[in-house]
Amino acid sequence: MVDKFKDECGVFGIFGHPEAANMTYLGLYALQHRGQESAGIAASDRQQVRISREMGYVADIFDGETLSGLPGPLAIGHVRYSTAGESKLLNAQPILIDCAHGQIALCHNGNIVNADELRDELVHQGSIFQSNSDTEVILHLYARSKAGNIDDAIVESVKQVQGAFSLVMLTKDRLIAVRDPHGFRPLALGRLGDAVVVCSETCAMDLIGATYDRDVEPGEVLIVSADGMRSIKPFAPAPLAHCIFEHVYFARPDSYVFGRSVNEVRTELGRVLAREQGVDADVVVPVPDSGVCAAMGFAEESGVPLRMGLIRNHYVGRTFIQPQASIRHFGVKVKLNPVRSVLDGRRVVLVDDSLVRGTTSQKIVKMVRAAGAREVHVRISCPPTISPCYYGVDTPRKSELIASTHTIEEIREFLEADSVAYLSLEGLLSAVGTERSSYCTSCYTGNYPVPVPSGEATHLQLALKLDTTAEPVPR
Numbered sequence: 001m002v003d004k005f006k007d008e009c010g011v012f013g014i015f016g017h018p019e020a021a022n023m024t025y026l027g028l029y030a031l032q033h034r035g036q037e038s039a040g041i042a043a044s045d046r047q048q049v050r051i052s053r054e055m056g057y058v059a060d061i062f063d064g065e066t067l068s069g070l071p072g073p074l075a076i077g078h079v080r081y082s083t084a085g086e087s088k089l090l091n092a093q094p095i096l097i098d099c100a101h102g103q104i105a106l107c108h109n110g111n112i113v114n115a116d117e118l119r120d121e122l123v124h125q126g127s128i129f130q131s132n133s134d135t136e137v138i139l140h141l142y143a144r145s146k147a148g149n150i151d152d153a154i155v156e157s158v159k160q161v162q163g164a165f166s167l168v169m170l171t172k173d174r175l176i177a178v179r180d181p182h183g184f185r186p187l188a189l190g191r192l193g194d195a196v197v198v199c200s201e202t203c204a205m206d207l208i209g210a211t212y213d214r215d216v217e218p219g220e221v222l223i224v225s226a227d228g229m230r231s232i233k234p235f236a237p238a239p240l241a242h243c244i245f246e247h248v249y250f251a252r253p254d255s256y257v258f259g260r261s262v263n264e265v266r267t268e269l270g271r272v273l274a275r276e277q278g279v280d281a282d283v284v285v286p287v288p289d290s291g292v293c294a295a296m297g298f299a300e301e302s303g304v305p306l307r308m309g310l311i312r313n314h315y316v317g318r319t320f321i322q323p324q325a326s327i328r329h330f331g332v333k334v335k336l337n338p339v340r341s342v343l344d345g346r347r348v349v350l351v352d353d354s355l356v357r358g359t360t361s362q363k364i365v366k367m368v369r370a371a372g373a374r375e376v377h378v379r380i381s382c383p384p385t386i387s388p389c390y391y392g393v394d395t396p397r398k399s400e401l402i403a404s405t406h407t408i409e410e411i412r413e414f415l416e417a418d419s420v421a422y423l424s425l426e427g428l429l430s431a432v433g434t435e436r437s438s439y440c441t442s443c444y445t446g447n448y449p450v451p452v453p454s455g456e457a458t459h460l461q462l463a464l465k466l467d468t469t470a471e472p473v474p475r
Ligand code: SF4
Pocket: 184, 242, 243, 244, 245, 246, 388, 389, 390, 391, 393, 440, 441, 442, 443, 444
């Protein structure tokens, strides 16, 4: 229903808290925006690792009884929107195995680009996989490791995978956090009293009252045990490639990711967009919720007043049943409703964070016009999205990305807008701050920092659950 890149996954881990599973539940609750298909928690009482995972929302899956079945001071958790692997309970995380090194549970945010290759080798050597998930590869590598202790076995296994991975793992007496050397996905480290907390975004720390300490560094393996915290840097140095889309859309605006406030960056994107692509207008209207921060920045910079000309219904659940196809645009109407008093007779700047296929935006423009807008100018607070992501984000294939097949003028025609304009790549990089070269911008440039398999077929293998029935955007 919503034409966006899909959030990947969210991970959370805590060591040394008497209510570790409860804290993890709350952490996952705060990270729900990063994945709504399944959620799971694994906890250890230092004797045994226990697990609970289900399809659905965090609040629906866990109750007092489930959480009391997960005792102990160590826990990890995961919310998932499937990237590689199908959306089934089998692929829900954490994944728990018992092997020669003992029990280990694993949660992963990202995508391992050499998973197929490693999987073929492992199957050849006798491994039997339980899921389609790329994540399981790491556990098989761990189980087969001949290293003399758990820490070495972990390092040996993660060193063999390539791509994007922010991992949290749990053994019966250890919490382990790992970030790939490029630092694609965020992973923050903090404290709650004496307990150590790791999580995808700092909004999870805010909810449980933890304080942010620093990020788990790109290329760092952090092992937390009763002996304290041990940091290992086993990877060869690699260029940084933080996912810039975290700032554009994925992360919650109240989070800090890659050391920067998402709200501040997103608002600055709007300011820069107004400087680059200003237009005579009466009102700035955000496409809620994702366009709000950028619209505020746009309004502030341009001096054009910000008004909520579209209201979002927050109570549309996953189970909403699409009525007959004859009721056109119903999917958008049930989520967004125009405010005629704001739009009627006005020249409207409609600000959104990104444009993927363009199909939803087309319906929104129609809706705004139908509410009486005299002109509709679409402004997008990131550059044209021209290439798929292979690093843990669900993106349509290249042919479905409107900006890869259409010129700006053709996009304007498709959307039936009076004008369409995007933020420049330079503008985007300027808004994220001084460390501009540390960001991945592949979906805007097509230049990938970690080599990915070529060809559509391999792409579809990498992201197995892509909707293969989707049609390219009509020209
Ligand atoms: S390709 Fe785009 S979405 Fe994927 S990691 Fe890079 S910036 Fe993020």
